[in-house]
Amino acid sequence: MHGRSSYGPDGGMNTSNTRILACSDFGSYKGFIEIFDQNKPDLLLLAGDLTSDGRAEFWGPEVVEWVDGKFVVTPELKLRKTTHVEKFYGVLKHASRNSKVFVVKGDHDDDFEGDYDVERINSIKNCHEISGKLVTFRNIRILGLGYYETHYLRTLRPLIEKMKDKIDVVLTHAEQRRLPLITQIRPELIIRGHFGLGRYKANGVSVVSPLFPDCYTTMETQNGVIRKVDSWFYCTRAKKWENCTLSCAYTARVIEKQKSLWPWLDRVLENCPLARAERISHSIGSNLRTC
Ligand SMILES: [Zn+2]
Ligand SMILES: [Zn+2]
Numbered sequence: 304m305h306g307r308s309s310y311g312p313d314g315g316m317n318t319s320n321t322r323i324l325a326c327s328d329f330g331s332y333k334g335f336i337e338i339f340d341q342n343k344p345d346l347l348l349l350a351g352d353l354t355s356d357g358r359a360e361f362w363g364p365e366v367v368e369w370v371d372g373k374f375v376v377t378p379e380l381k382l383r384k385t386t387h388v389e390k391f392y393g394v395l396k397h398a399s400r401n402s403k404v405f406v407v408k409g410d411h412d413d414d415f416e417g418d419y420d421v422e423r424i425n426s427i428k429n430c431h432e433i434s435g436k437l438v439t440f441r442n443i444r445i446l447g448l449g450y451y452e453t454h455y456l457r458t459l460r461p462l463i464e465k466m467k468d469k470i471d472v473v474l475t476h477a478e479q480r481r482l483p484l485i486t487q488i489r490p491e492l493i494i495r496g497h498f499g500l501g502r503y504k505a506n507g508v509s510v511v512s513p514l515f516p517d518c519y520t521t522m523e524t525q526n527g528v529i530r531k532v533d534s535w536f537y538c539t540r541a542k543k544w545e546n547c548t549l550s551c552a553y554t555a556r557v558i559e560k561q562k563s564l565w566p567w568l569d570r571v572l573e574n575c576p577l578a579r580a581e582r583i584s585h586s587i588g589s590n591l592r593t594c
Pocket of ligand 2: 328352356357358409411497498
């Protein structure tokens with residue numbers, strides 16, 4: 304006997320066919336609950352910049368004020384960013400009813416003191432803040448590396464030595480310059496917020512950057528082994544989410560450009576449809592500047 308029939312229907316001992324949804328850098332939460340409900344993941348992984356982000360929709364010229372060279376939080380901005388923060392906790396509550404949720408912290412999660420509250424996250428049933436922690440879910444070993452664990456080399460280097468070859472999935476919010484070091488852990492997959500878009504390889508290790516609402520990632524694992532990773536992009540022309548399976552000349556140019564900048568980056572945006580070129584161009588540009 305093997306597979307689901309060996310175990311109870313509650314999934315507690317069930318190690319086969321685990322569905323995972325991963326997202327990061329929420330510019331907006333619009334449409335996210337629908338994506339979650341459609342995918343019904345067993346596990347939701349969130350890779351930082353969750354309470355704020357460089358691209359977050361609450362920023363805007365009408366809410367940003369500078370007085371004597373200092374940034375002032377206007378009442379309008381406070382209201383709009385509070386709505387964003389509450390949407391994050393709303394997602395945790397919604398998702399945790401039927402799924403486990405692991406979260407790591409991004410740099411923008413410190414934009415407003417107290418918004419990213421580890422105690423509040425951990426107080427929600429099935430939700431765990433895992434920056435700097437190793438957790439296991441159905442035989443999948445997941446290492447959480449928030450922005451601060453990766454930014455400071457004195458923290459990152461010993462973690463890499465300790466975790467090398469022991470990890471299946473690294474969930475991180477990391478700068479581009481830290482990615483080569485993180486690949487030394489040699490995990491099956493790196494889920495990375497902060498920068499990048501779609502699916503690519505760095506030093507031979509698979510990486511996904513599921514920056515929302517441009518992109519999200521779905522995965523399937525069997526007995527702790529990753530069987531399938533899909534990168535979904537929102538097509539502004541077709542007005543729907545599409546699995547990235549076609550390649551286009553535009554993407555090839557992006558790949559070549561990024562390769563010359565970062566030789567260890569094997570492939571950027573493994574595939575993407577031509578229809579999304581404009582959107583991706585915008586996203587990459589904005590990520591380079593703000594995330
Ligand atoms: Zn970031
Ligand atoms: Zn970001």
